[in-house]
Amino acid sequence: MKNKAFLITLITILVIQTLLTGCAKSEGSGQNAAASWQTNTSESQTEEAVEETETDTDTVAEDTESTEITEEKEDETMNNTEIPALRDCVPEEMGGALIGCAVTYNELKDPKVFEILTTHFNAVTFGNELKPDCLFGYHNSACPGTEEAELNGETMIVPKLDFSRSEEMLDKIHEYNEANPDRQIKVRGHVLVWHSQTPEWFFHEDYIKTNDYVDKETMNKRLEWYIKTVLEHYTGPDSKYKDMFYGWDVVNEAISDNGGKLRTDAEKSEEKLSEDTHGSNSSWYHVYGSNEFIINAFKYANKYAPDDLMLFYNDYNETNLAKRNGIVELLKAIKENEGPKGEGTRISGMGMQGHYHMDDPSANEVEVSAKAYAEVVGTVQLTELDITASSDYDGSAKAKDEENEKLRKRYNVLYYTLRSLKNTQNVDITGITFWGTADHYSWLQSRSNVGGGNTSGLPQMPLLFDENYEPKPAFFVFAQTTG
Ligand code: GLA
Numbered sequence: 001m002k003n004k005a006f007l008i009t010l011i012t013i014l015v016i017q018t019l020l021t022g023c024a025k026s027e028g029s030g031q032n033a034a035a036s037w038q039t040n041t042s043e044s045q046t047e048e049a050v051e052e053t054e055t056d057t058d059t060v061a062e063d064t065e066s067t068e069i070t071e072e073k074e075d076e077t078m079n080n081t082e083i084p085a086l087r088d089c090v091p092e093e094m095g096g097a098l099i100g101c102a103v104t105y106n107e108l109k110d111p112k113v114f115e116i117l118t119t120h121f122n123a124v125t126f127g128n129e130l131k132p133d134c135l136f137g138y139h140n141s142a143c144p145g146t147e148e149a150e151l152n153g154e155t156m157i158v159p160k161l162d163f164s165r166s167e168e169m170l171d172k173i174h175e176y177n178e179a180n181p182d183r184q185i186k187v188r189g190h191v192l193v194w195h196s197q198t199p200e201w202f203f204h205e206d207y208i209k210t211n212d213y214v215d216k217e218t219m220n221k222r223l224e225w226y227i228k229t230v231l232e233h234y235t236g237p238d239s240k241y242k243d244m245f246y247g248w249d250v251v252n253e254a255i256s257d258n259g260g261k262l263r264t265d266a267e268k269s270e271e272k273l274s275e276d277t278h279g280s281n282s283s284w285y286h287v288y289g290s291n292e293f294i295i296n297a298f299k300y301a302n303k304y305a306p307d308d309l310m311l312f313y314n315d316y317n318e319t320n321l322a323k324r325n326g327i328v329e330l331l332k333a334i335k336e337n338e339g340p341k342g343e344g345t346r347i348s349g350m351g352m353q354g355h356y357h358m359d360d361p362s363a364n365e366v367e368v369s370a371k372a373y374a375e376v377v378g379t380v381q382l383t384e385l386d387i388t389a390s391s392d393y394d395g396s397a398k399a400k401d402e403e404n405e406k407l408r409k410r411y412n413v414l415y416y417t418l419r420s421l422k423n424t425q426n427v428d429i430t431g432i433t434f435w436g437t438a439d440h441y442s443w444l445q446s447r448s449n450v451g452g453g454n455t456s457g458l459p460q461m462p463l464l465f466d467e468n469y470e471p472k473p474a475f476f477v478f479a480q481t482t483g
Contacts, residue, residue, distance in 0.1 A: 083471055083475075083479060084479045084480075085119050085120050085479075086099050086120040086121065086464075086475075086478050086479055087099050087119075087120055087121055087122040087183075089478060089479050089480065090432060090478055091122070093419055093480075094418065094419060094422050094423075094429065094432070095422055095423065096430075097381075097422070097429055097430050097431050097432060098122055098123040098186065098246065098381075098430065098431035098432070098433070099120070099121055099122060099123065099431075099432055099433075099478070100121050100122070100123030100124055100125060100186075100188065100431060100432070100433035100434070101116075101117060101120075101121050101123075101124060101125075101433060101434045101435075101436060101437050102124070102125045102126070102127045102384065102433065102434070102435045102436055103117060103124055103125075103126065103127060103169075103436075103437065104126065104127035104128055104129070104441075105126075105127075105128070105129055105165050105168070105169060107127070107436075107437065107441050108169050108172060112438070112469040113437050113438065113441070113469075114172075115469075116437045116438070116465060116469060117185065117437065118176055118180070118183070118185065121185065122183070122184070122185055122186060123185065123186045123187070123188060123246065123431060123433060124173065124185055124186075124187055124188070125187070125188040125190050125383070125384075125433055126166060126169055126187070126190065127435075127436075127443075128197070129165045129166040129169055130166050130189050130190055130191070130230075130234075131190070131191060131194065131197040131198075132192075132194065132197060132198040132199065132202070132226070133197040133198060133199055134162075134165055134166065134197075135161050135162060135163065135166070135230065136159060136160075136161065136162065136199055136202070137160070137161075137162035139199065140199045140200075141199075141201075141209075142201060142208075142209070143159045143199075143201050143202075143207035143208070144159065144160050144162070145159070145160045146158060146159055146160065146207065147160055149225055149229070151221060151224060151225050151228065152224075154221075156221055156225060158222070158225055158229075159201075159202065159207055161229060161230075161233075163233060166234075167241075170187065170234075170240075170241050170244065173185050173187065173244065174240065174241065174244065177244070186244065186245070186246040187241075187244045187245050187246070188245070188246065188247050188248070188249070188383070188431075188433065189230075189234065189235075189245055189247065189248030189249065190248070190249045190252070190314075190383075191248075191249040191250075191251070191252040191314065192226070192227055192230060192231075192248065192249070192250050192251070192297060192301065193223070193227075193250060193251045193252065193254075193284065193293065193294070193297045194251070194252040194253060195253065195254070195263060195280070195281065195282035195283065195284055195285070196252075196253070196279070198283070200283060202222065202283075203219065203283040203284075203286070203287055213283075213286060213287055214287065215287075216287060216288055216292070219287045219288070219293070220296055223293060223296055223297060223300060224296075224300045224303075227250075227297065227300040227301055227304060228300065228303070228304045231248070231301065231304040231305050231309075232304060235305060235306050235309055242306070245309055246309070246310060247309060247310030247311065247312055247348065247349070247381075248301065248305065248309060248310070248311060248312065249312045249313075249314040249351055249383070250297050250298055250301045250311050250312060250313065250347075251294050251297050251298070251313050251314070252314045252315070253314070253315050253316060254282070254284075254291070254294055254313075254315070254330065255315055255323055255326040255327050255330060256280075256323075256326070257317055257320070257323060259322050259326070260320075260322040260323045260324070260325050260326025260327070260329075261326060262285060262290075262291055262326075262330075263280070263281075263282045263285060264281070264282060264285045264286075265281050265282055265283065265285050265286035266281065291330060291333055294313075294330065294333075294334065295333065295334060295337050295345060298311065298334050298337070298345035298346065298347055299337070299339075299343070299344060299345050301345075301346070302339075302341055302342075302344065302345055302346035303341055303342045305346075307341075310348035310349055310379070311346055311347055311348050311349075312347070312348065312349050312350065312351040312381070312383070313327070313330065313331060313334065313347060313350055313351065313377075314350075314351030314353060314383055314384075315327055315351070315352075315353060316353040316355050316384070317355075318350075318352045318353060318354075318369055318373075319352075319356075319361035319365040319366055319368075319369040320361075324368075324369050324372055324373075327350070327373070328372050328373065328376055331347065331350060331373065331376040331377050332376055334347045334377075335347060335376060335377065347377055348377070348378070348379055349377055349378065349379035349380060349381055349430070350373035350374075350376075350377050350379070350380050350381075351380075351381050351383035351384075352366075352369065352370065352373065352380060352381070352382050352383065353382075353383055353384040353385075353435075354382040354383065354384055354385035354386070354435075355384055355385075355386055355388075355435065356385070356386070356387050356388070356410075356414070357387065357388045358387060358388065358389060358390040358391075358406055358407070358410055359390070363413050363414065363416075363417040366414065366417050366418075367417055367420075367421060367425075370418075370421050370427050370429065371421070371425070371427055374427045374428055378428055379428045379429075379430050380427065380428065380429050380430075381429065381430055381431035381432070381433070382418070382429070382431065382432045382433060383431070383433050384433065384434075384435040385432060385433060385434045385435060386434060386435045386436060386442060386444065386462035386463060387407060387410055387411070387462045388444060388460060388462060389403055389458070389459075389460050389461055389462070390403060390406060393458065393461075394458060395458040395459045400461070403461055404461070404472055404473050404474070405473060407461065407462075407472070407473070407474045408472070408473035408474045408476075408477060410474075411464075411474045411477045411478070412477045415477050415478060418432065432478075434463055434464060435462075435463075436462070436463050437463060437464075437465055437469075438463060438465040438466065438467060438468075438469050439459075439460065439461045439462065439463050439465065439466050439467050439472075440467040442460055442462050442463055444460040444462050445459060445460055464478065
């Protein structure tokens with residue numbers, strides 16, 4: 001009973017606060033108009049948010065106790081409450097930062113995901129569809145066929161690309177953008193160069209994976225051709241999609257978890273490199289034996305990308321000390337090679353993936369890392385944010401409530417940290433992207449062992465919307481505004 005009164009009171013406060021502040025509601029916002037979810041949060045964020053603006057990050061990291069509220073209100077206030085749209089709140093709180101989510105081809109076909117995307121987000125990353133394996137038509141075991149292409153005045157033989165899956169997704173968003181010019185959604189290109197989800201045959205003579213690896217010179221041509229063709233296709237002057245992209249992950253995950261060195265071809269020595277399309281080994285490294293492919297990737301991206309397309313390096317475990325140092329060194333190397341189009345590199349920012357756990361990393365580690373990256377490349381974005389469940393989470397209804405509350409507090413601390421970095425510490429954080437929309441679609445569900453967190457294989461609940469597409473308590477952390 002006490003809990004019920006508590007709940008009602010807090011929701012009332014949330015409603016009043018939202019009405020009083022400048023955060024626009026989802027109602028009337030474009031084609032998909034209002035989100036009609038009822039608020040099901042167990043506690044308003046208002047008091048904590050106010051309280052937290054007066055404390056420092058470290059204090060907030062420890063301060064996870066809820067604020068006591070005693071007033072009571074009537075039940076009706078719970079019904080049919082319009083919820084704010086994240087895209088109207090987060091940019092306001094974060095100096096115009098983008099608020100994004102990842103969606104895959106199948107997820108985008110789910111009308112409820114599409115509604116969440118178009119109501120709440122102004123940026124999107126495709127979960128898989130702009131990765132090399134998809135652009136090669138998922139022909140992972142053998143090259144799908146070749147054709148001729150021109151590169152720097154020379155004719156070369158290249159594998160056939162298949163843009164169809166990504167285009168289907170882009171067309172849908174393009175159509176939405178045309179119909180809703182004031183509520184457009186921007187796209188993050190993800191990713192050009194990655195050791196994973198890149199067919200092994202791409203690195204071998206005649207694109208046959210049982211042949212020898214090609215030499216560096218040949219691989220450079222393939223690298224340049226791939227980056228040129230992909231960037232021109234989506235962002236070139238004749239592309240239907242040219243105005244849709246705000247940035248592109250040029251290189252993903254090139255630093256190893258072991259000591260922050262460059263990821264090599266021997267992360268798992270027992271694995272055969274040529275059968276390791278999803279493993280840890282890097283065939284890029286195998287061909288080059290150095291960071292040259294990374295430097296070259298940023299040179300080619302600079303050469304072929306429009307000047308206003310942001311170019312990112314993106315990595316996970318990015319708050320880990322040794323790995324952070326390794327990433328910083330790499331970013332410096334990319335910066336040192338900066339130069340004009342066609343000659344040098346260009347890098348606009350660091351993508352901190354943000355695949356975090358309930359207890360790790362600390363707010364302080366996030367803060368220190370964001371500052372370290374910003375010091376080298378200026379801009380930082382959170383690009384794949386999600387949070388693995390606590391190690392004792394067992395998936396039961398009771399545990400779920402508790403876990404939701406933990407998640408809310410975890411996101412609260414994290415968001416406070418990001419706002420503090422942006423608004424009071426001058427760290428240029430220009431985007432926050434969640435790796436998914438509703439919990440049941442999260443990539444974490446299919447992982448039996450997610451390092452550092454829940455290793456039981458039980459359901460995960462890392463995102464802002466639950467399996468019924470309802471906003472969770474954690475949603476309201478980001479749907480708040482101080483006006
Ligand atoms: C990495 C990649 C993403 C995605 C996620 C998990 O972080 O950058 O593209 O594969 O893992 O789904």
